[in-house]
Amino acid sequence: MDEQNDDENYESAEEFLSPEEAEERMKEALELKKKGNDHFRRQEYTEAQDLYTKAIKYCPKEETENKSIFYANRAACCQKLEDYENGISDCDRALELSPNYLKARLRRAQCYEKVDKLEEALEDYRIVFENDKTCHLAHEAILRLPDEIKIKHEKLKDEMIGKLKDLGNMVLRPFGLSTDNFKLQQDPNSGGYSINFQK
Known part of the structure; x- marks a missing residue:
């Protein structure tokens, strides 16, 4: 989505805005947001996304709180359209502008989960819950998530051991050996491994 990358390019023109122009632009941005919300409610997420993009562009730079909301709204469209990476990026921008914006943080956590960035998701959920104990989703x-993260790490470890075994077999084959000749034993105290050779 190229338009999402163009948001900042538009801001350079803002240096020359008079207070009246800034106020006019803010009115326009809020009107675009309202129309975007209407489309969102009707599940017309692409149309809503376009309107939020325009709202971001119209919104004067100093209106950080409103701009943050527009980014978070566009992130909601990304989420609905399963465009999770852009959703994360928009939540990042929303949080840069308004670090305590819990809705944007919760939305980012949900997008992180969808792209299997579970540790990042858990961190965001924790921050949300610390600030809002009524958020059942975060709780x-x-x-x-901790169990899911553990399973993910175990799976990665198994995949890595599998790849190392394949590599080991390739090296040992010319000597008539395989990794099956080497038994891996874990020391219960240190957690380290020792290798024993067996014929």
């Missing part, structure tokens, strides 16, 4: 994720 549920804090209870659920």
